[in-house]
Amino acid sequence: MFNPIGKKLGKRYVCNVIDKLCSILRHRNKPKIDKTLKKILILFLFILCLNSIKASPQAPDILIIGKDTVAIFSLPLNELDSTRQKLFFESLNKYKDEPESFSFNLWRGYQGIWRLEDGKFFLVGLKDNPYSSEILSATFKEKYNNGVVFADWFSSSLVIKKGALLRWDGIFGRTYTKEEILKFKKGRLFKRKDIDNYIDIKNFISEYTTRT
Numbered sequence: 553m554f555n556p557i558g559k560k561l562g563k564r565y566v567c568n569v570i571d572k573l574c575s576i577l578r579h580r581n582k583p584k585i586d587k588t589l590k591k592i593l594i595l596f597l598f599i600l601c602l603n604s605i606k607a608s609p610q611a612p613d614i615l616i617i618g619k620d621t622v623a624i625f626s627l628p629l630n631e632l633d634s635t636r637q638k639l640f641f642e643s644l645n646k647y648k649d650e651p652e653s654f655s656f657n658l659w660r661g662y663q664g665i666w667r668l669e670d671g672k673f674f675l676v677g678l679k680d681n682p683y684s685s686e687i688l689s690a691t692f693k694e695k696y697n698n699g700v701v702f703a704d705w706f707s708s709s710l711v712i713k714k715g716a717l718l719r720w721d722g723i724f725g726r727t728y729t730k731e732e733i734l735k736f737k738k739g740r741l742f743k744r745k746d747i748d749n750y751i752d753i754k755n756f757i758s759e760y761t762t763r764t
Contacts, residue, residue, distance in 0.1 A: 613664040614679060615710065622713065628675070628706045629664055636691065636705070643690040647683035667700070668734070671741045675701040704739040714746065 612623035629640060644661055663679040676699065678684040689696045695704075714730035735743040 610660070611658050611663055613666060615712070616665070616667040616676070624666070624710050624712070626708070626710050627660070627664070628666065628673075628703055628708070628710075629662075631706050631708060633705065640687070640691040643687045646690075647681075647686050666703070668741065673703040673706055673736055673739045673741065675703055702739055703736075706739050707737045709736070710734040 612625045613627060615622050615624045629637070632640065641661070662681065664675060665677045665679050667674045667676050675688065678687060681687065685696075685699065688701055692701045695701050710733070712732040712734065714732055716729045729748070731747050733743075733745045733747060734741055735745070
């Protein structure tokens with residue numbers, strides 16, 4: 553997480569880099585660096601930093617099934633309608649101790665905790681967020697009941713790791729050799745399926761399969 557001191561050091565570092573670039577250009581008999589060029593250099597460095605943030609590996613949401621706790625590299629809150637999603641992020645930004653804090657591996661600003669119980673999919677909290685209940689209450693209103701929200705908006709699939717990592721996009725998306733697919737319709741589980749994404753061919757060349 554960033555803090556004010558870290559931000560000051562970061563700004564000082566950027567300024568030092570810019571000054572060094574300007575010094576190099578001056579010593580090469582270039583014209584004096586004006587304010588416009590300095591702004592361009594700042595923008596360039598900012599874009600480099602932004603790209604490095606976006607390329608950081610991202611923390612998953614968490615799913616509780618019985619006594620097991622597993623990582624899910626899906627974001628069920630992204631399936632909310634635009635109005636509810638806007639309300640969620642407004643509430644997330646409202647309830648903060650440190651408005652300017654930021655985590656490289658959690659650019660979305662939250663880590664959802666979910667539970668599958670009796671075939672129903674529930675949102676039970678936001679990990680390490682002391683205002684989790686306030687945020688969920690402000691977002692879901694009367695749907696926030698007994699500390700949980702029934703995810704009736706979710707009609708998609710979740711993937712649970714069962715084997716070794718097969719593919720990774722470097723940020724969020726992952727494919728494993730063996731997976732369990734959970735399929736939901738309006739928050740209710742209607743299908744569970746185990747799949748094998750790695751098949752050995754007789755000539756010792758292996759191939760990938762796709763999820764269905």
